[in-house]
Amino acid sequence: MEKDDEGDAGTVRLKGDPTPCESHEPQASGEPHAPHEGREAARDPSGVYREVQRSAAFREVRGRYRGFAFPVTVAFLGWYLGYLVLATAAPQLMARPVAGAINVAMLLGLGQFATTFLLTWAYARHARLRRDPEALELRWAVALETQQGPARAGGRVPPMREEAR
Amino acid sequence: MTGTHQGLALGLFSVIVVVTLAISAWAGRVRRGSPEEFYAGGRMFSPMENGFAIAGDYMSAASFLGISGLIALYGYDGMLYSVGFLVAWLVVLFLVAELVRNCGRFTLADVLAARMGEPRVRTAAGISSVTVSVVYLVAQMVGAGSLMALLLGGTGGRARTWTVIGVGALMVLYVTLGGMRATTWIQIVKAVLLMGGTIALTTLVLIRFHGDISALLTTAADRSGHGRNFLAPGLKYGGDWTARLDFISLGLALVLGTAGLPHILSRFSTVPTARAARRSVVWSIGLIGGFYLMTIVLGFGAAAVLGTDAVRASSPSGNTAVPLLALDLGGGAGSTGGTILFAVVAAVAFATILAVVAGVTLASSASVAHDLYATLSRRTGRGARGEVAVARVAAVVTGAVAIGLGLLAQNLNVAFLVGLAFAVAASANLPVLLYALFWRRFTTRGAVWSVYGGLVPALALVVLSPVVSGGPGAVFPGLDFDLFPLENPGLVSVPLGFLAGWLGTLTSSEPADEAGHAEAEVRSLTGAGAA
Numbered sequence: 001m002e003k004d005d006e007g008d009a010g011t012v013r014l015k016g017d018p019t020p021c022e023s024h025e026p027q028a029s030g031e032p033h034a035p036h037e038g039r040e041a042a043r044d045p046s047g048v049y050r051e052v053q054r055s056a057a058f059r060e061v062r063g064r065y066r067g068f069a070f071p072v073t074v075a076f077l078g079w080y081l082g083y084l085v086l087a088t089a090a091p092q093l094m095a096r097p098v099a100g101a102i103n104v105a106m107l108l109g110l111g112q113f114a115t116t117f118l119l120t121w122a123y124a125r126h127a128r129l130r131r132d133p134e135a136l137e138l139r140w141a142v143a144l145e146t147q148q149g150p151a152r153a154g155g156r157v158p159p160m161r162e163e164a165r
Numbered sequence: 166m167t168g169t170h171q172g173l174a175l176g177l178f179s180v181i182v183v184v185t186l187a188i189s190a191w192a193g194r195v196r197r198g199s200p201e202e203f204y205a206g207g208r209m210f211s212p213m214e215n216g217f218a219i220a221g222d223y224m225s226a227a228s229f230l231g232i233s234g235l236i237a238l239y240g241y242d243g244m245l246y247s248v249g250f251l252v253a254w255l256v257v258l259f260l261v262a263e264l265v266r267n268c269g270r271f272t273l274a275d276v277l278a279a280r281m282g283e284p285r286v287r288t289a290a291g292i293s294s295v296t297v298s299v300v301y302l303v304a305q306m307v308g309a310g311s312l313m314a315l316l317l318g319g320t321g322g323r324a325r326t327w328t329v330i331g332v333g334a335l336m337v338l339y340v341t342l343g344g345m346r347a348t349t350w351i352q353i354v355k356a357v358l359l360m361g362g363t364i365a366l367t368t369l370v371l372i373r374f375h376g377d378i379s380a381l382l383t384t385a386a387d388r389s390g391h392g393r394n395f396l397a398p399g400l401k402y403g404g405d406w407t408a409r410l411d412f413i414s415l416g417l418a419l420v421l422g423t424a425g426l427p428h429i430l431s432r433f434s435t436v437p438t439a440r441a442a443r444r445s446v447v448w449s450i451g452l453i454g455g456f457y458l459m460t461i462v463l464g465f466g467a468a469a470v471l472g473t474d475a476v477r478a479s480s481p482s483g484n485t486a487v488p489l490l491a492l493d494l495g496g497g498a499g500s501t502g503g504t505i506l507f508a509v510v511a512a513v514a515f516a517t518i519l520a521v522v523a524g525v526t527l528a529s530s531a532s533v534a535h536d537l538y539a540t541l542s543r544r545t546g547r548g549a550r551g552e553v554a555v556a557r558v559a560a561v562v563t564g565a566v567a568i569g570l571g572l573l574a575q576n577l578n579v580a581f582l583v584g585l586a587f588a589v590a591a592s593a594n595l596p597v598l599l600y601a602l603f604w605r606r607f608t609t610r611g612a613v614w615s616v617y618g619g620l621v622p623a624l625a626l627v628v629l630s631p632v633v634s635g636g637p638g639a640v641f642p643g644l645d646f647d648l649f650p651l652e653n654p655g656l657v658s659v660p661l662g663f664l665a666g667w668l669g670t671l672t673s674s675e676p677a678d679e680a681g682h683a684e685a686e687v688r689s690l691t692g693a694g695a696a
């Protein structure tokens with residue numbers, strides 16, 4: 001599957017490049033950030049990823065992401081579809097005046113805008129505070145174990161670059 | 166619309182064409198050749214730049230002129246579009262942007278290949294991406310033709326034809342000369358122009374009503390001829406149950422389709438990290454949300470200032486509501502202010518069309534060269550060298566196809582075509598993308614079934630819909646095979662896409678690739694090994 005990457009010097013794809021993983025994985029448990037479970041998969045070319053996937057640190061990041069994104073997605077999709085159904089099925093209710101020219105329909109429509117802005121802010125804040133630092137640690141752990149190395153990973157995609165902006 | 170309008174508007178159009186071509190030439194001068202440069206613009210755009218570019222890619226002339234026009238004609242029902250187009254971005258932000266940045270390289274197929282990697286999956290995703298892009302492109306071309314004909318006064322066929330050909334030639338030039346770098350800067354310039362123009366007009370409307378929104382709405386209701394009903398849903402979509410279901414189908418397609426649009430997905434490859442992708446979406450939600458709020462003011466403003474009858478008299482679809490409003494706010498026909506504002510609005514609409522078609526053409530050529538051609542050339546034993554050259558050729562072919570279809574489809578409704586593109590994206594691209602990102606047991610067969618299981622029903626239902634046959638407004642008015650009552654297939658085809666992916670996975674003979682899933686999941690959430 002990775003053959004399309006031939007000649008793309010700038011691409012980091014681990015799966016089609018078994019050598020670094022195989023030769024360096026036994027050292028994995030010695031790394032400070034390295035997850036400690038799943039060492040039996042060490043002979044597997046993609047062993048590092050499976051190991052990280054089973055680690056408590058990764059499960060924590062995944063749990064925090066899904067714990068926020070999934071319920072909130074269900075909630076806002078439900079709120080949007082409910083709004084659509086109300087607008088098409090109950091126009092009389094929507095037409096009830098609230099204050100001046102403002103009626104229920106206007107309030108609900110502007111409410112959709114307001115919740116979109118609010119959820120955007122909440123998601124960005126949650127990700128920045130609860131997920132980014134841990135995800136970055138894991139990223140370094142994977143980079144070290146697969147010998148992408150700090151030099152390579154740091155040189156290509158400096159994670160700190162954004163902070164300067 | 167008099168000769169001075171046209172003269173000034175044409176002058177501004179020329180300025181836009183010169184500036185955008187200069188951007189393309191400048192961008193093409195820098196580092197030619199690598200796919201990283203051509204498809205992703207070097208991956209080093211800042212979140213703010215990419216946020217503006219996403220907004221520029223997304224806010225089409227159909228939104229600027231079409232939604233305001235719908236509100237001017239039908240009041241509240243026009244607003245329902247704005248809401249759907251904005252809420253869709255929460256799907257992109259929560260479920261797609263960061264993970265796609267981490268897993269993907271350029272196209273949708275790259276994300277799927279991160280864990281499935283069979284040529285079949287790449288081909289399927291390539292076919293559906295090209296289909297979505299071409300439908301969306303035709304919608305924009307048809308819109309450009311009728312819009313320019315209206316704005317320039319010449320409603321004849323010749324103005325439309327030359328606009329379609331001219332826009333097609335320009336978009337091919339931008340993409341072949343400057344790739345993603347040029348496209349991105351053109352979109353940024355366009356987003357700034359569009360936001361500037363919209364803010365100026367909104368401010369003028371609010372000044373006219375002394376900042377009193379309630380007075381604006383009341384006047385709009387009075388002058389619409391519908392009274393209070395103008396401010397409540399039901400004027401456009403309140404007919405029989407078919408019409409109401411059709412609207413829910415459209416709403417579903419809008420909110421789920423955005424996250425499956427190839428030209429939106431490819432924008433996340435232009436920033437260095439997932440965090441930057443997230444921050445670009447936050448920027449774009451701010452811009453797009455602000456923009457749609459202002460189109461609501463402009464729509465009700467057009468009804469209040471001009472009156473709904475005057476808007477309808479100028480154009481039955483309402484597309485000229487905003488230009489006419491600009492003319493009035495500037496001081497009326499014949500005044501200097503009116504002439505200038507009118508020309509500015511026309512120029513902004515023109516820039517908008519150019520930026521959107523450039524983005525879609527690039528995404529389409531990336532799918533052809535990176536997914537379809539690359540799969541084919543691997544099978545025949547040739548390398549993937551010269552992929553960028555293929556992408557440039559693909560852009561020319563895409564442009565030619567879009568011009569051809571754009572000329573053939575001149576009489577199709579633009580809103581229908583846009584809704585169709587969103588419905589196909591929501592049915593064929595979104596289910597496979599979400600399954601690949603979140604479902605551990607998802608298999609290659611599931612992926613292939615999911616793409617075709619959404620794509621084929623979406624297209625088939627359109628062919629069987631009243632748009633194609635059975636009525637006076639249909640493509641083939643003489644024939645009658647409209648077995649499916651809805652114009653938008655989303656309500657049926659989106660669930661079918663999800664169902665097909667699920668069934669395909671359950672019936673797979675081989676289990677899911679656990680190692681591939683581990684790699685994809687870890688990469689998607691941590692950014693390890695990201696391109």
